[in-house]
Amino acid sequence: MKYEKPWWIEHEEMKxxxxxxxxxxxxxxxxxxxxxxxxxxxxxxxxxxxYLERTVGGTYIVQHGDPVATSGPxxxxxxxxxxxxxxxxxERWVExxxxxxxxxxxxxxxxxxxxxxxxxxxxxxxxWRVCLDADKYFADWQELAERRVKDEA
Numbered sequence: 001m002k003y004e005k006p007w008w009i010e011h012e013e014m015k016x017x018x019x020x021x022x023x024x025x026x027x028x029x030x031x032x033x034x035x036x037x038x039x040x041x042x043x044x045x046x047x048x049x050x051y052l053e054r055t056v057g058g059t060y061i062v063q064h065g066d067p068v069a070t071s072g073p074x075x076x077x078x079x080x081x082x083x084x085x086x087x088x089x090x091e092r093w094v095e096x097x098x099x100x101x102x103x104x105x106x107x108x109x110x111x112x113x114x115x116x117x118x119x120x121x122x123x124x125x126x127x128w129r130v131c132l133d134a135d136k137y138f139a140d141w142q143e144l145a146e147r148r149v150k151d152e153a
Contacts, residue, residue, distance in 0.1 A: 038065075040084065040116075041065035041082075041084075042062065042065050043084075044065065044082050044083070044084035045062040045064075045065040045066055045067055045082050046062055047084075048066075048067050048080070048082040048112050048128070049061075049062050049067040051112075051128055052067055052069075052074070052080070052112075056072065056073060056074060057072050057073065058070075058071050058072010058073060058074060058075060059071045059072060060072075065082060066080060066081055066082045067080050067082060067112075068080070076106065077106065077107065077108055078101075078106060078107075078108040078109065078110060079097055079098075079100050079101035079104060079106045079108065079109040079110070080097075080110055080111075080112055081093060081096060081097035081100065081109065081110070081111045081112070082111075082112050082113070083111060083112070083113040084113065084114060084115075084116045085113070085115070085116055086115060086116050086117055088113075088115075090111065090113075090131045093111040093113065093131060094109070094111055094131050094132070094133070097109035097110065097111050098133075108132075108136070109132070110130050110131065110132040111130065111131040111132070112128055112129075112130055113128070113129055113130075113131065114126050114127060114128045114129060
């Protein structure tokens with residue numbers, strides 16, 4: 001015999017759902033991140049921190065799974081969002097980084113990401129990639145090219 005919920009349980013669930021909808025809370029916002037997910041984010045932040053210290057220079061600390069520059073060329077200039085996922089959702093990530101940069105009063109935001117899975121015959125980890133706004137990127141390159149021309153003259 002199939003179990004059917006009593007009417008009062010269904011009624012209570014419906015009341016809770018209506019209260020959530022009235023507040024504008026979606027079901028996705030109610031889901032909690034698990035311990036494994038938090039560890040994965042923290043580990044990715046530490047890996048990104050080591051990568052940035054090795055390639056860009058400066059010192060970084062990891063806050064909420066993302067490297068934050070305390071000194072060096074990115075300090076006070078750029079927000080670095082760190083992601084390690086199997087599926088790529090670059091647009092959402094860039095929007096999140098830009099929101100976080102605006103709330104921290106930083107002018108630039110990038111997303112440093114790589115796939116989470118090992119690839120290839122030798123099982124090596126995929127390289128880190130960067131997502132950022134193309135208009136800002138090409139404007140910076142144009143400015144750099146103009147400075148090089150000015151320095152050569």
